[in-house]
Amino acid sequence: MDIVVFGAGSLGSLVGGLCAREHRVTLVGRDPHVAAVRESGLAVEGTVEFTAHPDARTTVPDRADLALVTVKSFDTPEAGRTLADCKPSITCSLQNGLGNEDTLDTHLDPVLAGTCTYGARLLEPGRVACMGLGEVALGAPDGGHLAAAERAAAALRAAGIETSVTREMPERLWRKLAVNAGINPTTALAGVSNGVLADGPLYEIASEAARETARVAREQDVDLAEREAVAALDSVIAATADNTSSMAEDIQNGRRTEIDAINGAVVERAESSVPVNRTLAALVRAREHAG
Ligand code: KPL
Numbered sequence: 001m002d003i004v005v006f007g008a009g010s011l012g013s014l015v016g017g018l019c020a021r022e023h024r025v026t027l028v029g030r031d032p033h034v035a036a037v038r039e040s041g042l043a044v045e046g047t048v049e050f051t052a053h054p055d056a057r058t059t060v061p062d063r064a065d066l067a068l069v070t071v072k073s074f075d076t077p078e079a080g081r082t083l084a085d086c087k088p089s090i091t092c093s094l095q096n097g098l099g100n101e102d103t104l105d106t107h108l109d110p111v112l113a114g115t116c117t118y119g120a121r122l123l124e125p126g127r128v129a130c131m132g133l134g135e136v137a138l139g140a141p142d143g144g145h146l147a148a149a150e151r152a153a154a155a156l157r158a159a160g161i162e163t164s165v166t167r168e169m170p171e172r173l174w175r176k177l178a179v180n181a182g183i184n185p186t187t188a189l190a191g192v193s194n195g196v197l198a199d200g201p202l203y204e205i206a207s208e209a210a211r212e213t214a215r216v217a218r219e220q221d222v223d224l225a226e227r228e229a230v231a232a233l234d235s236v237i238a239a240t241a242d243n244t245s246s247m248a249e250d251i252q253n254g255r256r257t258e259i260d261a262i263n264g265a266v267v268e269r270a271e272s273s274v275p276v277n278r279t280l281a282a283l284v285r286a287r288e289h290a291g
Contacts (some may be wrong), residue, residue: 001155002026004064006079008034012070013128014120015094015136015161017042017052019068022159025054026061034058036126045123046130061137064088066152068114073097073261077110080107089247090140090148096180096246097261098173098269101141110148113141113169115176119243131243135162139169170222178213179227179236180262182206184247185280189287190255191248195241205276207233212266212274219271247284254291259284 001023005016008029009244016027020042027037037056044050055061060082066090071079073095083091084107092112093100119131138153140146149165156163166172183194186206190196197206207230214229250257261280266274 001065002055002061002063003066003068004028004061004083004088005054005068005070006060006083007071007075008037009070009072010120010122010128011094011116011118012068013037013042013122014044015068015116016054017044017050017071017128018048018161019156019159020052020054021050025052026064026275027054027056028058028060028263029056031058031123032125033201036124040126041100043127044130046126047133048130060086062086064113064198065090066155067091067108069093069095069136072256073100074256076100076103079288080104083108092152093259096176096184096258098177098265100263103252105141110146111141112138112143112146112149112152113173114138115172117239119240121243132239133162135164137164137169137172139166139172141173143167143170158245168173170223171217174213174217174220174222174224175229175232177262177265178210178217178224179233180258181213181266181277182210182233183236183240184245184257185209185259185263185284187245188247188251191252193241193248194237194243194245197237198241205280206237208276209263209266209280212270212277215272216266216270216274220269246290250285251256251284257284257288259288 008027034056091108108184118133153163210229211226213224217224263277
């Protein structure tokens with residue numbers, strides 16, 4: 001199968017590298033990373049260790065059977081427009097935040113929603129660390145069955161990636177949103193690793209952000225209990241204790257964050273009051289603007 005991974009950052013490179021053990025993969029990203037991969041291959045280190053040799057470039061190839069989208073949520077409009085040129089038979093978002101599938105759907109069809117629990121870190125151009133084995137869940141963004149999800153899942157499984165197809169993607173996306181709404185802004189603002197949230201005052205803030213997110217999910221007819229959102233938060237904090245969240249890394253490096261698609265998305269959709277998400281979103285935006 002021809003797979004294009006649009007967004008060769010840490011997660012995209014890891015997933016692309018794993019897929020390249022079985023499929024023809026093109027990683028689309030930025031130099032100097034893609035130049036290093038083209039020249040010497042992609043070294044995957046950590047929980048799994050191998051060198052993969054995907055094609056790597058800054059532009060999309062002519063065609064693709066499957067496109068995996070791993071760019072930051074604010075780059076999704078560009079991903080949709082650019083990927084339309086290679087007419088992928090199936091597109092699947094593996095991104096953080098809400099709304100990515102709708103944005104991709106403007107240009108591509110069918111579009112699947114996906115969640116991925118692999119931990120990844122880009123060490124330097126051409127080298128990515130696998131911080132822990134994970135799994136992928138795929139399905140129709142609005143729930144229900146989509147045959148394309150079975151085909152995409154079969155391709156990922158053939159590459160050794162544990163993948164399930166679910167009819168409950170809305171619940172999964174909101175559960176993941178609750179986790180990100182709790183962990184990402186609190187770790188970014190405090191400048192700490194995920195594990196620091198486990199005890200103390202930051203946990204109260206993170207868990208209240210997750211509870212608010214579950215309440216907003218239910219306002220949108222998505223069945224997510226507050227205790228389920230907090231249980232998901234607890235298990236991700238424990239499983240990623242040593243990791244720096246993507247938002248904390250973005251703030252440390254003076255980059256734009258995904259705040260709009262995470263806490264901003266909760267605030268935007270809320271019918272009730274969500275003071276913790278609103279405050280976290282305002283504080284992270286202020287930090288971004290301060291540079
Ligand atoms: O998805 C993540 C992120 O950092 O964006 C979590 C799950 C919080 C892991 O760090």
